[in-house]
Amino acid sequence: MPVIEKQSKNDPLYKMRHSLAHVMAQAVVKHYPGTLLGFGPPVDDGFYYDFLFPEGQGISDEDLPAIEKEMRKIIDADQEFVREDLGAAAALARIEQMQEPHKLEYARELIEQGGFDSLSFYTNGPFVDMCEGPHVETTKALPKDGFKLHAVAGAYWRGDERNVMLSRIYAYAFENRKKVKAHIRAVEEAKKRDHRKLGKELSIFVIDDEVGKGLPLWLPNGAIIRQELEALARETEFRYGYYPVATPHITKDSLYWTSGHLPLYEQVMYPPMRIHEDAEAGGATAETGDGEAEKYYLKPMNCPHHHVVYRAEPRSYRDLPLRLAEYGTVYRFERSGQLQGLTRVRGMGMNDAHLYVTPDQLLDELKAVMELHREYYDLFGFGDYYMRLSLWDPDDPKRGAKYIDQPEDWEFSQKIVQQALEEMDLDYTIEPGEAAFYGPKIDVQFRTVTGREFTVSTNQLDFAQPARFALTYTDRDGEEKTPYCIHRAPLGTHERFIAFLIEHYGGAFPTWLAPVQAIVIPISDDQTAYAEKVRDTLRGDMIRAEVDSSDASMGKKVRTHITRKVPVLLIVGGREAEENTVTVRRYGVQEQKSMDLGTMADMLRAEISERRHVRDW
RNA sequence: GCCCACGUGGCUCAGUGGUAGAGCGCUUCCUUGGUAAGGAAGAGGUCACCGGUUCAAUCCCGGUCGUGGGCUCCA
Numbered sequence: 001m002p003v004i005e006k007q008s009k010n011d012p013l014y015k016m017r018h019s020l021a022h023v024m025a026q027a028v029v030k031h032y033p034g035t036l037l038g039f040g041p042p043v044d045d046g047f048y049y050d051f052l053f054p055e056g057q058g059i060s061d062e063d064l065p066a067i068e069k070e071m072r073k074i075i076d077a078d079q080e081f082v083r084e085d086l087g088a089a090a091a092l093a094r095i096e097q098m099q100e101p102h103k104l105e106y107a108r109e110l111i112e113q114g115g116f117d118s119l120s121f122y123t124n125g126p127f128v129d130m131c132e133g134p135h136v137e138t139t140k141a142l143p144k145d146g147f148k149l150h151a152v153a154g155a156y157w158r159g160d161e162r163n164v165m166l167s168r169i170y171a172y173a174f175e176n177r178k179k180v181k182a183h184i185r186a187v188e189e190a191k192k193r194d195h196r197k198l199g200k201e202l203s204i205f206v207i208d209d210e211v212g213k214g215l216p217l218w219l220p221n222g223a224i225i226r227q228e229l230e231a232l233a234r235e236t237e238f239r240y241g242y243y244p245v246a247t248p249h250i251t252k253d254s255l256y257w258t259s260g261h262l263p264l265y266e267q268v269m270y271p272p273m274r275i276h277e278d279a280e281a282g283g284a285t286a287e288t289g290d291g292e293a294e295k296y297y298l299k300p301m302n303c304p305h306h307h308v309v310y311r312a313e314p315r316s317y318r319d320l321p322l323r324l325a326e327y328g329t330v331y332r333f334e335r336s337g338q339l340q341g342l343t344r345v346r347g348m349g350m351n352d353a354h355l356y357v358t359p360d361q362l363l364d365e366l367k368a369v370m371e372l373h374r375e376y377y378d379l380f381g382f383g384d385y386y387m388r389l390s391l392w393d394p395d396d397p398k399r400g401a402k403y404i405d406q407p408e409d410w411e412f413s414q415k416i417v418q419q420a421l422e423e424m425d426l427d428y429t430i431e432p433g434e435a436a437f438y439g440p441k442i443d444v445q446f447r448t449v450t451g452r453e454f455t456v457s458t459n460q461l462d463f464a465q466p467a468r469f470a471l472t473y474t475d476r477d478g479e480e481k482t483p484y485c486i487h488r489a490p491l492g493t494h495e496r497f498i499a500f501l502i503e504h505y506g507g508a509f510p511t512w513l514a515p516v517q518a519i520v521i522p523i524s525d526d527q528t529a530y531a532e533k534v535r536d537t538l539r540g541d542m543i544r545a546e547v548d549s550s551d552a553s554m555g556k557k558v559r560t561h562i563t564r565k566v567p568v569l570l571i572v573g574g575r576e577a578e579e580n581t582v583t584v585r586r587y588g589v590q591e592q593k594s595m596d597l598g599t600m601a602d603m604l605r606a607e608i609s610e611r612r613h614v615r616d617w
Numbered sequence: 618g619c620c621c622a623c624g625u626g627g628c629u630c631a632g633u634g635g636u637a638g639a640g641c642g643c644u645u646c647c648u649u650g651g652u653a654a655g656g657a658a659g660a661g662g663u664c665a666c667c668g669g670u671u672c673a674a675u676c677c678c679g680g681u682c683g684u685g686g687g688c689u690c691c692a
Contacts, residue, residue, distance in 0.1 A: 151621080153621060156689070213683075335618050335689085454691085523649080560654090
């Protein structure tokens with residue numbers, strides 16, 4: 001079964017990082033007496049530890065070198081890691097004596113709710129920590145130059161913002177100095193592919209204060225990429241039997257009461273416009289205190305509107321599955337600290353669709369949705385992603401508040417979603433308790449070049465919303481029945497998806513997506529007319545071609561357009577003009593070839609229309 | 618929103634308690650050049666914004682806004 005397994009704790013790197021975290025904590029407590037401890041686990045590229053500094057004290061990047069120095073002293077001191085197991089009562093007494101309130105809280109939870117009857121402690125030198133281990137034998141086994149403290153960040157105790165905010169110190173940690181250096185270099189290297197940097201260099205988008213944070217403006221280059229993606233979706237969805245719909249950006253509050261987004265989702269929605277139709281003034285005026293005003297919200301999701309489209313006409317089982325698609329623009333009031341380039345924005349164009357299906361169509365439709373993902377991701381050449389199956393948690397004491405509490409619906413829908421994944425032979429992880437409130441989810445996870453994981457596509461099997469909207473179809477037995485709804489968004493949102501495309505290709509887009517597909521470079525002004533003819537020939541084939549008629553030198557022009565990652569450079573001099581040919585220099589290819597203009601145009605057109613992501617001529 | 622850092626011409630970044638500089642880009646001129654920077658001249662900044670300290674602030678202090686790294690949440 002292709003379920004992805006989590007990493008082992010006995011991994012030597014895990015032990016080393018975990019032990020270094022203890023060493024760092026010891027160093028921090030020595031420098032800042034009275035500091036309290038939080039958690040300090042290993043992470044993918046090192047470790048962190050959370051601290052609560054004494055009142056009035058804080059820490060910043062400038063303090064890190066001193067802590068590193070202290071850590072090296074501890075490593076040199078060759079402290080032994082000694083494990084001790086204490087029964088519940090003794091363990092609690094021990095922690096109380098340590099005066100570590102966070103550790104105490106966690107220990108109580110482990111004992112009272114986790115059923116632990118003993119807890120383990122690790123001591124190295126003067127430092128004791130409640131910890132399940134394992135650790136290295138002595139600090140001497142730790143690489144003195146294999147770590148680098150690199151960031152200070154705030155982190156709420158237990159990740160809950162109602163709790164106190166701790167100071168987290170992050171460190172990179174690897175087997176040796178060379179590997180740390182290599183990692184830091186890789187991080188620097190990755191920054192060059194960051195979509196924010198390339199987005200600026202390649203004039204794809206801007207985010208301007210005066211428009212609003214999280215509200216990107218698409219420059220012509222970016223708008224072209226959006227159009228190409230929409231064309232791809234339109235064609236693909238047509239082949240898969242979807243119908244397009246279009247719905248408005250703003251909507252009265254009542255729709256969101258029906259859908260259940262109000263009040264549950266309200267904190268993520270822009271506040272409503274309150275509108276009072278003013279007959280005398282012949283327009284609308286904003287109202288504040290008065291209950292007469294109608295409230296309109298910017299839509300945070302497309303599903304309620306699609307449900308209304310479904311409801312607009314009587315439906316028969318013969319109409320199902322009914323697949324309604326829209327690149328709908330939605331707005332979500334994300335907290336300012338969450339915003340990040342194009343990956344986290346407040347206004348976004350979503351590749352959305354809702355599939356209304358009968359129970360016996362569910363499996364095939366889910367599989368078709370998975371196939372659609374595969375088709376798209378193969379087209380783009382994506383390999384580094386995984387599916388995440390989010391289920392409900394029947395053991396959650398608060399499940400009634402978190403989920404529609406209909407166990408038999410959960411059992412049925414989870415089983416069928418997992419079956420679809422299995423039958424499509426996809427790799428996936430299982431995340432209990434992460435489901436949507438109305439059904440299980442399949443998210444598709446990608447990583448940015450800077451290592452952050454994001455959901456690109458989210459898909460849900462919804463057994464609850466159709467009933468809220470009283471959606472029905474007449475079945476063959478004449479009964480009115482409620483359909484299931486599948487939410488799917490394989491291309492996610494334009495914003496996030498294009499961010500990934502920029503990083504995935506390092507800005508060197510496949511020709512079909514490239515804002516400028518071909519640049520014609522005349523060698524001298526004498527060839528301007530021929531260059532324009534070449535350009536116009538290509539434009540006749542709907543190829544985005546331009547002539548560089550600036551008075552820069554040849555070498556300069558070539559350099560400029562390579563820097564802008566234009567897929568095809570066409571050099572035309574006297575010889576080409578005479579022979580009706582072009583000299584082709586492709587991005588990333590050193591050697592060039594001379595080709596007949598018509599032949600070149602045919603090959604380029606084919607590459608674009610087939611949306612090839614490899615350069616094979 | 619909260620913690621930490623940062624905010625100098627379009628971009629990348631120097632710099633100083635006495636009101637600013639480079640490279641790239643841009644404009645103009647010369648150059649008509651066969652594949653990753655031809656040459657010259659020029660324009661362009663109330664040093665994010667507001668307030669405070671000071672004889673004097675871009676530089677010091679406070680606040681605001683924005684950006685980046687985290688926490689949480691999510692497409």
